[in-house]
Amino acid sequence: MTETRHARRRSELLPALGAAPYFVFVGVFLLLPIAVNLLTSVRTPDGVFTLEPLLRLGEEQYRSAFWNSTQLSVVTTVIGGALGLLLAWALATTQRPAWLRDGVLSFTTVASQSGGIPLAFAFVALLGTQGLLTTAIAELTGWNLAETFRLSSFTGLTVVYLYFQIPLMAVLMLPALSGLRTEWQEAAASLGAGRARYLKDIALPILTPATAGALLLLFANAFSAYATAYALAGGGANLVPILVGFFVSGNVMMDYSFGAALSTGMIAVITVAMVLRWLLTRRTTRWMQ
Structure with a gap:
């Protein structure tokens, strides 16, 4: 009996030991930095605890920064989500030609993880003041695109963000679309439901x-x-995010406490979004089982 209990305990501990490196990684590179950031946001450089950095988030300039970030995120989410869903639907329902589907799927996977300096340089080289497309349009039509479209504007940032938002939406939705069983559509058709009724x-x-x-x-x-x-x-x-960079690594207005306060605000917004996503994902998993 004792040996059976020991064997059962070993069988229960093995999965936990296998997952131990993951939990260590999450603790060291996610939870610990968040804890340090929260602590920094309520301390002065002298170590005195204060809520002043967090209260400064209510000032007009910083409220405007959160509003601008929210606007940019919402616009790129709505447009990228709609176009990415259509792309995912096409990939899930189209099998031929196989080479085209595989090529689009491969590009979508890579583009969804693109960003940073290389992506910015690519768009500058294409749509910047002396970009290839800007120069070509000016030579063909005489219209200077740079006078009406700037990559640093809200519209320009939206276009650049869509480069990775659309593929990311497609990658996220492809498993859910692939999980729709053909039996459901066949059962609906046998009961007299058309394609539109099945979708609805x-x-x-x-x-x-x-x-x-x-x-x-x-x-x-x-x-x-x-x-x-x-x-x-x-x-x-x-x-x-740009303000955080200025306050953490800027040459003029370095303020680690306020930079951490801004990061805390971002963490709060993103945490709410991720918790909601986790709750919705749990509901989806039930349907796919």
Whole structure:
């Protein structure tokens, strides 16, 4: 009996030991930095505890930064989500030609993880003041695109963000779309439901939690993006990630406590989005089992 208990305990401990490196990684590189950031946001450089950095978030300039970041995130989430959902639907329902589907899927996977300085440079080389497309349009039509479109503007940042938002939405939605069983559509057809009725009463209700969860992840992804926006706009864009960079590593206005306070605000926004996504994902998983 004792040997049986020991064997049972060993069988229960083995999965936990296998997961131990993951929990160590999460603790060291996620939970610990968050804890240090929260502590820094309520302490002065002299070690005195204060709420002043957090209270400064209510000032007009910083409220505006959060509003601008939210606007940019919402716009790119809505547009990228709609176009990415269409792309995912096409990939899930189209099998031929196989080479085209595989090529689009491969590009989508890579583009969803693109960003930062390389992406910003690519768009500058294409649509910048002396970009290839800008120069070509000027030579062909005489119209200077740079006079009406700037990559550092809200519209320009939106276009650049869509480069990775659309593929990311497609990657997130592809498993959910692939999980729609053909038996459901066949059963609906046998009961007299057309394609539109099947989509309205069966497919969309099942896909709604997954879609909402993917949109929340897109929002968090855009809200926290830093390198791309900084490379394109620098200090010209009043966005929270850029302000954090100024206060943490700037040459003029370094303020670690307030930079941590701004990061705390971002963490709060992203945490809410991720918790909502987790709840929606749990609901989707039930349908797919």
